[in-house]
Amino acid sequence: MNIATEPLTVAKILESVAGWLWGMPLLVLLIGGGLYFTIYSRFVPFLYLRHSIQILRGKFSDPNDPGEINHFQAL
16 A cells, blocks of 8 residues: 555554654754753752762761651662
8 A cells, every 4th residue: 555545543653752852853953952951050069979978977966866767768
């Protein structure tokens, strides 16, 4: 059967749109969005990376502090 004479179904339309969207547009959206929010937040995820690792390693742990969960569970 010729492609031009086949009936156009919703499934075929969704398949072609999904095939197009999962390519370059999604990659550009993810990378662009990540860069935008990183710049908008003034690189906070990278600035506090050392501090978060110190918390996970237990540098600020005190067994006498009140609370029910440790630092690792809080992050």
